[in-house]
Amino acid sequence: MNARTPYVQNVRDLIRHPGEMRERHLDVTVPEHLGEGLVAVQEGSQLGVDVKLESLHEGILASGTVVGTADGECALCLAPVSLPVRVEFAELFGYPADEPFDHQLDGDQLDLEPVVRDAVVLALPFQPECVDGCEDLELAPGISLIRADDEQEKPADPRWAALQALGSGDQSAAASDNTEKR
Secondary structure (H helix, E strand, O other), rough: OOOOOOOOEEEOOOOOOOOEEEEEEEEEEEOOOOOOOOOEEOOOEEEEEEEEEEEOOOOOEEEEEEEEEEEOOOOOOOEEEEEEEEEEEEEEEOOOOOOOOOOOOEEEEEHHHHHHHHHHHHHHHOOOOOOOOOOOOOOEOOOEEOOOOOOOEEEEEEHHHHHHHHHHHHHHHHHHOOOOOO
């Protein structure tokens, strides 16, 4: 375990002392981006981690809150977005023993990095949107990306006029179109 990462915490004073508790605040510079979708906590950005370490008979319970910012793109308009991230976590780091735990202590140290990473990545939205709503995007004259459902019916392509006449019950217009083309 690399003791130089800010996620690694020395818990020597808590090991095998049930009932003992320590609170710590960590300011972490993210070594690699967290997330793979449209938004992620970018490499080099800051995370604030408030952690409470409690000694139990089975190991050390690490619980706390991670606060930071995720940057990326809006899923609707692809504009840059910056979203606040606030997520809670709780994980038991077990003493090395016969009983398996998801996370175990490594000597007198515990590594919060996988717990923080998993909590942050799972809290990120799959399809992030602009905080104040997206601007109306005009793709072409009369075609709006965001408000397509709100707009009134557009004039149809004149090549479909004969089919529209059939649907509206105006059989004479369709018949006259057919005779003109012959």
